[in-house]
Amino acid sequence: MITPEEVAFYIKNIPPAPSVVRQALQFARDGDLIKAAKCAQEDPALRLYLKTLVNRPIYGFKNEVSDVGQIFGILGVAATQQTLYNYLLSLLTPKKWELFNLTNHQFYDLQASLSKQWENILLYLHIKDKEIYSAISLIPATIIVCNALFASTKKEVEQLRSVKALDYNTILKRLSGSDLFDLAAQIGQMWDMSDKTIALIRSASGTHRDLLGEQKILAQWIHLLLFYEFSQSAYVSAGLNEFIDFQIDFVDDIYDSFSQVIQPL
Amino acid sequence: MRATVKGRIGVFHLQGFLDGNNAPSFLTIDDIKATEALHIDMLLVSLKKVIFFNKNGLDVFVKLLTSIRNSKHITVGFCDYDHKKFQTINIFYKDAIDFSLFKSEKIAELFVSTNTSNPKTVLLYNEDPSQRSAMAIELFDYGHNPIIAQSFAEFETKKKTPDLYYAIIEDTQLGYFGQKIATRVTGNAIIYTVSNFLDAEIGNTFNIAYHNNSLNVGFRLFIFDAYKVVSMNIHALNFFTKLASSAAEYNAAICFVGFSFEKTPETFKNDLEDAGIMFFSTMDDILKNKELLQELGGGGGATVKQHRILNKALINELSHFIDATVSTLNMMTNAQATKNSVRIQALTIANPTDQFASSIGFYGDIDGLIILVFPKTIAKKACELLVGEGDVTDEEVLDSLAEFVNIIGGRAKVLLSENKRRLDITLPRTYSEMDTLMEIARNKKGVQVDLSFEGQNFIFFLTR
Numbered sequence: 001m002i003t004p005e006e007v008a009f010y011i012k013n014i015p016p017a018p019s020v021v022r023q024a025l026q027f028a029r030d031g032d033l034i035k036a037a038k039c040a041q042e043d044p045a046l047r048l049y050l051k052t053l054v055n056r057p058i059y060g061f062k063n064e065v066s067d068v069g070q071i072f073g074i075l076g077v078a079a080t081q082q083t084l085y086n087y088l089l090s091l092l093t094p095k096k097w098e099l100f101n102l103t104n105h106q107f108y109d110l111q112a113s114l115s116k117q118w119e120n121i122l123l124y125l126h127i128k129d130k131e132i133y134s135a136i137s138l139i140p141a142t143i144i145v146c147n148a149l150f151a152s153t154k155k156e157v158e159q160l161r162s163v164k165a166l167d168y169n170t171i172l173k174r175l176s177g178s179d180l181f182d183l184a185a186q187i188g189q190m191w192d193m194s195d196k197t198i199a200l201i202r203s204a205s206g207t208h209r210d211l212l213g214e215q216k217i218l219a220q221w222i223h224l225l226l227f228y229e230f231s232q233s234a235y236v237s238a239g240l241n242e243f244i245d246f247q248i249d250f251v252d253d254i255y256d257s258f259s260q261v262i263q264p265l
Numbered sequence: 266m267r268a269t270v271k272g273r274i275g276v277f278h279l280q281g282f283l284d285g286n287n288a289p290s291f292l293t294i295d296d297i298k299a300t301e302a303l304h305i306d307m308l309l310v311s312l313k314k315v316i317f318f319n320k321n322g323l324d325v326f327v328k329l330l331t332s333i334r335n336s337k338h339i340t341v342g343f344c345d346y347d348h349k350k351f352q353t354i355n356i357f358y359k360d361a362i363d364f365s366l367f368k369s370e371k372i373a374e375l376f377v378s379t380n381t382s383n384p385k386t387v388l389l390y391n392e393d394p395s396q397r398s399a400m401a402i403e404l405f406d407y408g409h410n411p412i413i414a415q416s417f418a419e420f421e422t423k424k425k426t427p428d429l430y431y432a433i434i435e436d437t438q439l440g441y442f443g444q445k446i447a448t449r450v451t452g453n454a455i456i457y458t459v460s461n462f463l464d465a466e467i468g469n470t471f472n473i474a475y476h477n478n479s480l481n482v483g484f485r486l487f488i489f490d491a492y493k494v495v496s497m498n499i500h501a502l503n504f505f506t507k508l509a510s511s512a513a514e515y516n517a518a519i520c521f522v523g524f525s526f527e528k529t530p531e532t533f534k535n536d537l538e539d540a541g542i543m544f545f546s547t548m549d550d551i552l553k554n555k556e557l558l559q560e561l562g563g564g565g566g567a568t569v570k571q572h573r574i575l576n577k578a579l580i581n582e583l584s585h586f587i588d589a590t591v592s593t594l595n596m597m598t599n600a601q602a603t604k605n606s607v608r609i610q611a612l613t614i615a616n617p618t619d620q621f622a623s624s625i626g627f628y629g630d631i632d633g634l635i636i637l638v639f640p641k642t643i644a645k646k647a648c649e650l651l652v653g654e655g656d657v658t659d660e661e662v663l664d665s666l667a668e669f670v671n672i673i674g675g676r677a678k679v680l681l682s683e684n685k686r687r688l689d690i691t692l693p694r695t696y697s698e699m700d701t702l703m704e705i706a707r708n709k710k711g712v713q714v715d716l717s718f719e720g721q722n723f724i725f726f727l728t729r
Contacts, residue, residue, distance in 0.1 A: 001596045156596050158267070159675050163668040164651050165269045165278040165311075174650050175599060227316070231281035236290035242266065246280040246314045255316060 001153050004176040010148055011183060017088050017191050021046065025192075028072075028081040029130070036080060037069040049087045056112045078133040079119065085137035086111045088191055092144050098151035100143065102238040111140055113229060117262055121221050124261045131194040132218060138193065138201050139222060141184035142169075146243055169205065169244040180244065181205040206247030217254070224251040224258050266291045267299055271668070272692060273306040273377045273475070276344070276370065277326070280314040285321025292329060300329070304474045304689070306339050306377045309367065313345035320357040330364055334441065338469045342366055342440055344373050351436040364440040372432050376403055376439075378448035378475055380455075380482065380692050385431035386410045390420035396438050403439065406458040406490075408449025446470050451552060453562070453704065454486040455479050460493035463501035471504070478691035481626035482634065483705040485517045485562025488551060492523035502533050509540035518561040522548050575609070575710060575729060578631045582681060583712055583727060586635060589676035590725050593669065594718065597650045602718040610713055612706040612726045614638055617699035621659075623666040624705070625674045626691035635677075636706060637670060638699070638724040646719070659697060667693040 017025070020043045027036035040046050050071050055064055065071055072080045089111070093104050118136040122128070146168050150157060160166055173179040185201045203211050203219035204226070211219055223246075230240045251258075268275035279291060300308065310326045312318065323343075330341035342365030343354065354366060367373035375385060387404065389411045391397045397413060404411040412430070414420035424433055446467075447458040457471070476487070497505075509519050520543045526534050534544070543561075545551055551558060587604070594602045614620060621644040624636045639647065645657060648665035674690035681688050696702040711728025 001599065003599050153596075159672050160596070160650075162267065162270060162675060163671045164271075165276070166651070170653075171650065174653060224316075227281035231283070231287055233287045233290040236287050237293075241280055241291070242278075246316075248314050248316055251316070259317075 001156055002149055002172060002175050004178075007149065007172075007176045007178060007183065010145070011186050014092065014187055014190060018043065018091075021084055021088055022192075025081065025084050028077060028084060031077050033072045033077060033080060034069065036084075037072045040072070040084075041068050046087055049090060050083065053083060053086070053108065053112055056109065058109075058112050058116045078128070078130040079115070081130055082115055082134045082137050085134050085191065085193070086115065089137060089141055089144070092141070092187075094144070094147060097147055097238075099147040099154055100239045100243070102143075102235075102240070106234055106238065107140065107143070110143075110229060110235065111137070114139065114225065117225055117229070118222075120261055121225065124257070125217070125221070127214075127218075129196075131197045132200065134193065135197045135200045135204075135218075136222065136225075138184050138188045138197070139204060139226060141187050142180035142244065143240065145183045145187075146172075146180050167243055167245040179205055179207070205244070206250040207245075209250075220251050220254045221258070223247060224254060225262070227251075228258075228262060266296055268303065268308065270303060270305060270671075271370075272374065272379060273304075274370070274373060275300065275303050275305040275308045277310045278314065279310060279312065281316060283315050283318040283322035285319070285325070288322040288325035292325070297329060301333060301336070306472060306475070307373060308333055308339060308341045309344045309370070309373060310342075311345040311370070312343055312350055315350075318350075318353075323354070323357065327364060334364075340365055340376065340440070344368070344370055346436075348436055362438070362440060366436070366438050366440075368434070368436045369432075372434055372437055375409055375432065375434075376407060378407065378472065380450060380479060380484075380694055382408070382450040384408045384410055384449075386412065386429070387432045387434055388412050388414065388420070388423050388430040389434045390414040390417070391435070391438060392417065393438070399439050400434065400437070403447060406447030406449070408451070408456070446472065448472065448475065450484075453484060454488055454552070454558075455484050456488045456490050456548075458490045458493075462495050463497035465498075465500035465504075467501050467504050474689075475692075476508070477628060478626060480512065480515045480517055481628050481632060481691050482624060482694055483626075485515065486551075486558070487512065487517060487519045488548070489519070489521045490523065490548065491521050494524055496528040497533065502536060505537055505542060506540040509537070509542050513541055516562070518543065520545055520551060520561070522546070522551065575712070575727075576631075579633050579727065579729065580712070582631060582684075582686070585680040585684075586673075586677050586727055587714055587725060589673050589680055590635070590637065591716070593673045593676055594647055597647055597669070597672075598718075600719055602716045602723075605715045605717055605722070607712060607714050609710065611708060611710055612636065612638075612703070612713060612724070612728070614699055614703075614724065620699055621663060621666060622696040622699065622702045623663075623670040623693055624696075624702070625670040625693045627674060627677070627688050628691070629688040630681075630686040631688070633727060633729045634711075635670065635673065636702070636711075636724075636726040636728070637666075637673075638702070638726070639666075640721050640723065643718055643721050643723050663695040663697055666695050 020039055024036045024039040027039060047068055050068060051066050054071050055061060065074065075083060093107055114136050122133060150168055169180045181202050181204055185198045188198045188201055200215060200218055203215060204222040206223040227246050229235060235241060266277055268277050308330060334341040344367040351366060375387065387409060389400055391400065401411045401413050414423055427433060449456050512519050522545045524544060591602045619641050620638055621641055622636060622638040624634055626634045644666055645662050647669055648662055651665040651668055652661050670693045678688045678690060709728045711726050714725040716723055716725060
């Protein structure tokens with residue numbers, strides 16, 4: 001169905017980050033938002049993306065915000081870095097989602113919602129690390145990769161799933177040795193994300209049971225946050241609720257805290 | 266979301282959070298239609314991976330389950346939950362629970378018909394005596410051996426030795442039970458348990474699809490355990506007469522055991538005998554009489570006098586069945602199977618040791634039986650996608666082989682529908698011993714295709 005060679009070919013063909021975004025990211029990492037904004041200003045697509053993103057209801061601004069400098073100022077260093085990664089990811093979204101019943105508009109809504117909820121979670125956990133802040137941006141890459149790899153085998157997977165409740169992530173792991181989170185982490189590597197961020201993305205699958213300390217806690221929160229979002233009506237209809245396996249035991253001990261930070265549906 | 270079907274049970278596997286807002290999104294109109302079209306005896310919603318649910322969320326599924334139960338007379342309910350979730354559901358629905366609750370899928374499987382003889386010893390407790398009895402009767406009727414704890418203290422004591430039981434049944438309750446006539450398999454005979462007064466309702470409660478499946482996969486002896494039957498009316502008489510006629514086409518025998526005609530007209534007995542139905546006083550009269558058992562067909566397929574022969578319609582579609590097999594193997598393993606030879610002959614297994622086999626019957630515009638015989642290593646490789654790598658027991662491989670042939674059956678169905686041929690598939694059957702397979706397949710002529718896969722041979726056999 002899907003061979004390791006096909007997976008390697010897909011990853012090899014992921015385009016590198018545009019130089020303008022790379023530069024803007026570097027300035028953001030250094031904490032220089034003025035230079036980052038100046039850089040971002042040069043890319044019209046990035047400008048439009050930023051404007052559309054921060055004016056989504058979840059950001060709660062009363063008046064439209066359109067100036068890139070102003071946007072970066074409002075977001076702050078960590079969220080700017082995260083948003084630039086979100087933009088990079090948006091460049092990989094397909095023109096038409098074939099596997100999932102999803103629109104790009106819904107995908108961007110999901111990105112925005114994950115980012116905002118992650119911010120609340122890190123606030124609750126008293127974590128201010130910029131790299132950890134950015135990790136959430138790469139999680140929706142799992143959806144893009146899954147759509148790209150499985151679009152042509154949708155019928156076959158449906159037949160498989162008619163007899164066994166297998167998710168795409170498990171199927172991919174068993175056929176190719178890598179799961180969707182490993183592939184998202186590989187994309188992160190190509191975009192010069194830190195080792196810490198990449199390790200966190202990998203562990204968000206909830207299948208790594210040897211995690212310890214902060215990495216385990218963060219992986220648990222990302223995993224549960226994912227399923228909170230995937231349980232939203234629009235994403236259930238899109239088929240996102242079924243594409244990875246929810247490791248309920250993995251998140252059991254943080255559920256009570258989670259429901260304090262984020263009210264259930 | 267589509268239900269996953271294993272054996273005769275369909276299960277919706279929900280994940281994450283479930284409330285009144287998102288629950289309708291799990292089920293499109295197409296999903297509901299597909300669920301209604303399933304040939305199943307039980308439809309469940311698994312709560313194993315649901316971390317949060319409320320009553321509004323459950324209500325959406327209860328509505329669907331109730332509607333399907335009313336139209337198809339099958340058992341419906343929820344499964345795979347812990348004690349806390351069980352209590353929550355009971356609080357939500359208080360005394361008005363009219364669906365079933367099974368603590369696990371494994372427990373639910375004990376309450377449906379299978380096509381293998383596999384009686385299990387289970388420990389059972391429910392604080393409600395009527396539930397306790399109802400479950401015990403159902404389990405017994407399905408061929409199992411329930412050990413009933415009469416008190417919580419007794420249950421707790423017995424629970425300390427879990428190895429003695431296949432399953433410990435607690436936090437489980439039956440809603441509208443007895444939706445279908447209980448069925449069990451003993452050797453090569455199928456036993457249906459009927460009770461009370463038999464009337465037109467038997468047409469709803471008797472699982473005709475299961476019965477036809479059983480005929481198609483080679484069962485030839487059907488016994489109605491009628492000890493608890495008081496009497497029957499003309500509608501039931503007509504039903505059994507028709508059943509006997511259709512069984513005759515397969516040279517199958519239908520018997521009644523323990524039916525007293527005290528309150529039933531003697532003419533009914535004559536009519537049933539004229540239709541070919543036989544009557545015995547006790548179950549042992551058949552099951553312990555080997556000679557009679559052989560004659561009736563319960564000793565295995567070899568005793569069947571008339572063999573259904575291969576026909577042109579089936580041969581014409583051979584390529585579709587082989588394509589379905591090869592492409593399924595390819596999908597599951599990423600490796601290609603190649604065809605070595607095709608011959609019309611009786612099933613010939615060169616090396617019957619270390620082999621697993623599975624079969625699936627099909628009926629509709631054409632009918633027949635697909636048998637696959639694999640070396641154990643190939644069987645394990647073919648099922649790796651379904652069970653994962655690592656140490657896998659023979660039982661798990663056989664279970665997955667059943668799923669594997671089910672997929673092949675599904676693919677063949679799709680391929681043939683392109684030629685406007687309508688097909689239904691039976692329950693899959695697996696064999697860990699080739700002797701058992703040969704009881705069914707011996708003397709059946711068919712098309713044997715020898716295929717090779719990663720340097721080893723396996724057999725595809727198509728017959729009727």
